[in-house]
Amino acid sequence: MVRDIKIFDSSLRDGAQGEGISFSVKDKIKIVKTLDQLGVSYIEAGNPGSNSKDLEFFEELKNIELKNSKIVAFGSTRRKGIRVEDDKNVIALLTANTSAVAIFGKSWDFHVTDIIKATLDENLEMIEDTIRFFKEKGKEVTFDAEHFFDGYKANPEYALSALKAAAKSGADYLTLCDTNGGSFPNEIYEITKKVKECFPNVSLGIHCHDDCGMAVANSIMAVEAGVTQIQGTFIGFGERCGNTNLSTVIPTLQLKKHYNCIQKDQISNLTSTARSVAEISNLALLNNTPYVGSSAFAHKGGMHIDGVTKSSESFEHINPELVGNRRRFLMSEVAGRSSILSSIQKINKNITKDSPEAQKVIDELKRLEHLGYQYEGAESSFELVVMKVLGMYTPKFEIDYFKTIGEHSVIGEEFNSSSIVKVSVDGKEEITAAQGNGPVNALDKALRKALEVFYPELRDVYLTDYKVRVLDTENTTSAKVRVIIESTDGNKTWSTVGVSSDIIEASLIALRDSIEYKLIAIKSKSTNNNLINQVNEIII
Structure with missing residues (x-):
């Protein structure tokens, strides 16, 4: 019973x-x-x-x-x-x-x-x-x-x-x-x-x-x-x-x-419920949370990915869709050619393992990872890399100029930094300034404020997580840093990455990718372009 x-x-x-x-x-x-x-x-x-x-x-x-x-x-x-x-x-x-x-x-x-x-x-x-x-x-x-x-x-x-x-x-x-x-x-x-x-x-x-x-x-x-x-x-x-x-x-x-x-028909809403509770509580849902975490069904090792591709139960204890989660193949140097090909085919299903384009993507991935990029936690940036290599990427905006100013905080003041950003879209320019709690926050606000003139839909987009990793600590203050940000529009979530010896520039690279990725998803609602639709489907 x-x-x-x-x-x-x-x-x-x-x-x-x-x-x-x-x-x-x-x-x-x-x-x-x-x-x-x-x-x-x-x-x-x-x-x-x-x-x-x-x-x-x-x-x-x-x-x-x-x-x-x-x-x-x-x-x-x-x-x-x-x-x-x-x-x-x-x-x-x-x-x-x-x-x-x-x-x-x-x-x-x-x-x-x-x-x-x-x-x-x-x-x-x-x-x-x-x-x-x-x-x-x-x-x-x-x-x-x-x-x-x-x-x-x-x-x-x-x-x-x-x-x-x-x-x-x-x-x-x-x-x-x-x-x-x-x-x-x-x-x-x-x-x-x-x-x-x-x-x-x-x-x-x-x-x-x-x-x-x-x-x-x-x-x-x-x-x-x-x-x-x-x-x-x-x-x-x-x-x-x-x-x-x-x-x-x-x-x-x-x-x-x-x-x-x-109720049985609600079990598939577990993941979305967990993410909603985390968001309302102002907490980041731990990636390794069983069933509902973003890493719960994430595979990185080539043999694991190959096994799951052939039979999901080989390395998964349940079907992730049962709890509203999804399977992820993490992009890295150990992921294996088959998993990288799988991600490429989300963008262009006609590419095979023997296509020269597949090798070009793999070569670019290796080059970027050598520079410090890591895509296993920033799949959205990887999708943009694939689109660029395949010649399927058209930038939605250009950042012509940016400047951040940090100031010593005055007691009682909310903001201690400011930023100026100049962008151009289809030959039209917009220059905007904003204040923030730190230079990255100020830059984020200024960039979005400028782009909202052209893309009002971006008002719904905001950051939910921001991580910084120092890559070569022996270089002390001149070390490269990797910034991974997680963004959401209140419904879907995606992650992007930036690398530079300047933490502000690394953050800007990740922010730029985040906004570009969202704009591609927006475009998918008004086009029958299969490429764009595929990209939209893989936003978490």
Whole structure:
């Protein structure tokens, strides 16, 4: 029998505790809508009693109709020595007006006696009183047994008594928390199985942190032991080392173990959802993130590429299209002739391995890589190289002049650099200046501002990532640098590269390629040119 697993996303609460994460109310609303569209069962939205921003957020949520997800308000059991109806944090949860709440309480005797300075019996009463209070208000209640696994290992009898107190008061879920993230998969499985035997008629959940790099494995083992709710954050961010990565757990359970986590027709939206959450969170989605990362199905070694070309399962554990990702063949000196030919044929399908044009492209690739270019992370620049070698490239603009000026920042001023750029398009010139936070930012703004006069569509294009690598450190400050930038138009993403001993020039080369590539894609919408259509298709 196929078992349903409820996905409980805590990106907006536990995830918000991660370093560098700061959501605005608008950010939170966007993530709620994104996760609801995917079909996540529960979205833990925050603690309305903790700050004014969460209070405002819950007010905004009252005006939003969700199709698939339940919003969950999060809070703690009542404090010791205070009646539940007099605890302002408990009452604040009611103001959120959600149908479901998550209540965390202590299950480790050490935390009870040494951290909150309560007696063991007091803690059990706090759990009972709080959960009963919310059940009497008609709420669906998840009890998060904080530090459960550490507590069970230290004193199994008391850890189980905390769960009994919650179950006695009517908790709908008993969620076992590996709060410190230090448990092993076999421990999670064995302890969870024992808990299931003690509570056969109560639904169990699992909440793991990734401090040993095992949160995903631990969550899967808990499912195997009987839990039906998995808590985590969608792309794994959270306090310290993060939480269970739901974008990894969902496809693993659904595609490999055949559990139902989300609707089958939504599994192909995993990659786009992960990228949306990362974008809203102002984070770069790690390339090596399983299933949804840009390197998840990227192949560089010639033998690997040859194998995948002949039979994808030779070096891929699933079809990338199942999760909305795509296969990539990385361009480098070790990629092999067949993979380079494959990329050339995206531009001109008539070229074969014996065509002189193929050798010209390979020779140009080797020449550029000798200069420091690297195309395995900048496939869009490689496509432009192919087009230039094949004589299929016409520049959409020329940069006639640029100048950047760096200044010592004055306290309180937002910008510390400025740039002047002169461009020409079809004989028409435009000169523009802009200020920015650093010379590259100023140059980027000035270039786009000038080109938007001719190509207003570029207003939707912006940078999402910027990487600099020093290539020959022995040359110290005169060393060559390689700049790789990632750009997006809000829908598709592409990467380009520039190399120079001048970091500004290297950045400009990458920026120029980025804009050129986008303009080629724009042109594809108004032409039947097969070449241009092919280029447009390979933008991520």
